[in-house]
Amino acid sequence: MESAARKTDATPPPAAVDLKRHLLIRISLFALGIGLVASLMLLYQARNRMLSHMARTGSTVERLINSEVNSGRDAFRRSLDGLVNLDLESLAGIGPFLGICVEVEDIYNRPVVSRCFHDEAYAPAPLRALLGLLVGPDVQYKGVIGAYPGVKVGEFVLRPDLDSEAQGVWAQIRTVIGMSVGILLLNLLIYRPVRRALRPADQILAVLGRMEAGDLGARMPRPRLIELRRIAAGFDHMAAQLQKNQQAQRQLALRLLAVREEERRRLARELHDEFGQCLASVGAEAAYITARAEIHDPALLPAARAVAGVTAHMMESLQGILHQLRPVGLEEFxxxxxxxxxxxxxxxxxxxxxxxxxxxxxxxxxxxxxxxxxxxxxxxxxxxxxxxxxxxxxxxxxxxxxxxxxxxxxxxxxxxxxxxxxxxxxxxxxxxxxxxxxxxxxxxxxxxxxxxxxxxxxxxxxxxxxxxLPEGGADAASDCVPHHGAARESDHA
CATH class of the missing domain: 3.30.565.10 (Histidine kinase-like ATPase, C-terminal domain)
Structure with missing residues (x-):
């Protein structure tokens, strides 16, 4: 369980998402995807349509061409004279619907007629080339042109009319492009109100930056979006409570600092007035003993001088402690x-x-x-x-x-x-x-x-x-006074 908990804690947070950009990209990709899929479907349908036309109309076209060739001709003529003038008029009515091109050759493989049945209209060359790649060069129907009774007078090749198909597919693709453009315009219409609704997000981030810098008095704007408005109201309430708690903590900290400094002052006064006077009294007594020992008992001189030295060292240490507790000259200078x-x-x-x-x-x-x-x-x-x-x-x-x-x-x-x-x-x-x-x-x-x-x-x-803090009562007078030394000095005098 601990291992699972560690893995959960180590999981990185999800990446941040810009909602406006996310919607814009998704809807735009959706529109482009629809356009691309629809165009591919149109191309696929055109390919299937051309393949089915080749399979179903080959024999029909062959009968029509043979009927046109044999109409009013000698059965034993083995040429295609006069076909150029006819120009495959028998196919003119159904050719545009079938989307075919016909090439006729005589028995000597000389081209006689080549005709495609389509209107003169614009179709992008790349689209025609793409249809040619999809259909391939092998999709065709070869037939024989004969004259009664079974005399071969020529051949014909039936191929898909790529220009005609390209025109039809291009018209449908333009409709798809129009739909995609409409979706993109709808995307723009959606993006603008979303951007307007999320515009206070920049102001919210600015307020968060101010609060991160320590300005707890910053407050959130009130966006029009009701969800953001509720979040802003809750955040302002939390910020107000935090500001109130911080002010209370600051007041407490200032109070503690004041108590500490006042305690330092009191301790410094006590050390100076009590301990300092006592050390001064000990120093005076040591000086008196040293003076008396020089006259009456020189053996006591080392002890008296040691007491005086220790007293001086303690006085110096006391001055250092007093300086740490309350700096000399801070209030005066x-x-x-x-x-x-x-x-x-x-x-x-x-x-x-x-x-x-x-x-x-x-x-x-x-x-x-x-x-x-x-x-x-x-x-x-x-x-x-x-x-x-x-x-x-x-x-x-x-x-x-x-x-x-x-x-x-x-x-x-x-x-x-x-x-x-x-x-x-x-x-x-x-x-x-x-x-x-x-x-x-x-x-x-x-x-x-x-x-x-x-x-x-x-x-x-x-x-x-x-x-x-309120000052305490008057300090008690120190009892550490050098009365013995003074009295003895008076007696000695």
Whole structure:
């Protein structure tokens, strides 16, 4: 069953069919087929008719010719003198109906009379030649012309009159051609209303293209064809529901981003106000112990200096964590200055790689959500580029204009881990940020190597209202104050 299911899934979809062209071709082929079959049938009937005439009229024609030759002649004359003047008048009445040609020779095989009984009318030469091929040169009737009492005076050959048959067949074929032309005209009359009824299909495809590009506000036209009208109404209802769900998802995503950023702010405040003050207090106590140990107990100096070193290292690590949680200067100095500081910091840490930042347009007055998202995307893109490859150059370009805001980060690194690009959590987070603001995110490979991160935001995202959570209560005052050191310093003084 699994094998059958796989075969069913692997079956290619049926080819697309253009209904207008399909009808036009089918009816045209039908008309041409009718014309061709009817013409062949007419040719076949003409061939059979000529063969039957040869078989049935040969003896009759022979009697008529003999009667004409013997009329008023001496029975013992062995010539055909006078036959030319008669010109086979005995056959003039029935010859056109029989479709025959008669050739008369004397006993010395000299031609005497050759006559075909047909009217002067036009018949296409190819049609006559085709009839000749169908009948063949062997279809004929040979008879003897004799005089009483049994004296042979000549011979005659009866052949089909191809010109006469061609005239009759051509008249019938013209009727068939007229019928075929009538069917083609009917095809045109059918094609025009079908084309008019299916004309909204182009508009429907245009609406589908807009929706594929992300415009869920596009709506279908209302065609005159009732089936298409029902489809359009159902599609618009589905698009409206999808747009409603997407708006709800975007609001939820924006809310989650706001919650995450607010949590980052709160955590940064807590670390700075609580943990930072405690480290400062430990540093002050370590400095006091070091000063007292130099005077009273030099053996405690290594331990006191170790505590001071660990405290300084923890303070430096705390500054790095605070910078990751809430970039220093992003709110105070703006996005441009924060990006310059970030790129400059990476340049100091990675001097072998060339970093370049290009900013066009005003980017410091963007909405808070977009500003933070742009900063985080650049931050994640630089981290991924330097973590997963060894780039020689990284370029960050941020452009703001009437079309919106576009960001792309390019690097010429050699490789990236994972089965496929864009499968990591960092890329997933960037994609969520961009889509929450109604933008378009893409991860594009460069040739011969490298990667480009693209984030394109519409103009609506530039003025999107920020979602802020209500601030919590006042932070409790820190208890980590260097009171012991201060008191002892006072006593010492």
């Amino acid at each position: 703006g996005l441009h200055a924060a990006l310059e500081q970030m790129v400059a910091g990476w340049q100091r840490r990675m001097p072998e790689c060339a970093f370049r930042l290009q900013v066009e347009g005003r980017v410091d007055d963007l909405s808070d959500g977009l500003t933070v998202s742009l900063y985080r995307i650049v931050q994640e893109s630089l981290t991924n580029a330097l973590r997963h490859g060894a780039p020689g150059q990284v370029v960050v370009v941020l452009v703001r204009d009437l079309a919106g805001c576009r960001l792309w980060v390019e690097n010429d690194g050699e490789g990236r881990p994972g089965p496929s690009p864009g499968s990591g959590l960092g890329v997933l987070g960037m994609r969520e940020r961009v889509e929450a603001l109604g933008g378009r995110f893409a991860l594009e490979p460069l040739h011969p190597q490298g990667m480009r991160v693209v984030a394109d935001f519409p103009p609506e995202a530039l003025v999107l209202k920020d979602l802020h």
